[in-house]
Every structure is written in structure tokens, then in C-alpha cells.
Amino acid sequence: xxxxxxxxxxxQQNELAILAKAIGHPARIAIIEYLLKVxxxxxxxxxxxxxxxxxxxxxxxxxxxxxxxxxxxxxxxSICYCLNETGxxxxxxxxETVNNHLEDxxxxxx
Numbered sequence: 227x228x229x230x231x232x233x234x235x236x237x238q239q240n241e242l243a244i245l246a247k248a249i250g251h252p253a254r255i256a257i258i259e260y261l262l263k264v265x266x267x268x269x270x271x272x273x274x275x276x277x278x279x280x281x282x283x284x285x286x287x288x289x290x291x292x293x294x295x296x297x298x299x300x301x302x303x304s305i306c307y308c309l310n311e312t313g314x315x316x317x318x319x320x321x322e323t324v325n326n327h328l329e330d331x332x333x334x335x336x
Contacts, residue, residue, distance in 0.1 A: 248293030
């Protein structure tokens with residue numbers, strides 16, 4: 227089997243790219259914002275909050291879950307979703323590193 231382009235990058239770089247891609251759609255941002263707002267695990271309410279069909283919302287939830295940004299637990303016939311802190315910690319660490327570098331540069335550069 228041949229080498230893929232992702233093999234040229236570190237595991238951390240590939241993981242961050244997956245996380246960034248997962249939040250790279252406005253519907254997924256809206257889902258995350260809704261989960262922040264309700265601050266609890268929710269089941270069927272997400273579809274009512276977005277101007278999208280149920281299968282489309284399900285696909286966006288699947289992408290967020292596969293990236294590790296949300297968790298889903300089966301409760302009866304429903305899946306209840308909440309934010310996954312681990313995924314967001316990785317994004318936070320990356321942006322903190324970028325921000326710290328920029329703050330240091332501000333002191334040194336134009």
C-alpha cells in the first residue's frame with residue numbers, strides 16, 4: 227500500500243486537521259453553540275434548533291462525534307449528545323501555543 231499525504235505529517239498535526247475540519251461548517255458550529263447553551267446532554271432537540279433536515283443534522287453530529295468533539299450515549303431509542311472536553315482541550319492548546327507565539331513576536335517585531 228502506498229504512502230498517503232497524511233503520513234508526511236505528525237499524528238498531532240493530522241489530529242488537529244481533523245478537529246479543524248469538523249468545526250469548519252456553520253451547522254456544526256451551531257450544534258456546538260447549542261450544546262454550550264443547554265449545558266447538558268440532549269437527545270432530539272438539536273433538529274428543532276437548526277434549519278436542516280434530520281438526516282443532515284445526523285450527518286453533522288456524526289462528523290463531530292468522529293472527530294472527538296462531542297460524545298453520544300444511547301438512551302432507549304435516542305442518542306444523547308454532549309461536548310467532549312478532550313477534543314476541545316486539544317484545540318485550545320493549539321491556539322494557546324499560537325497566541326503565546328504571537329504575543330512574543332509583538333514584542334520583537336513590526
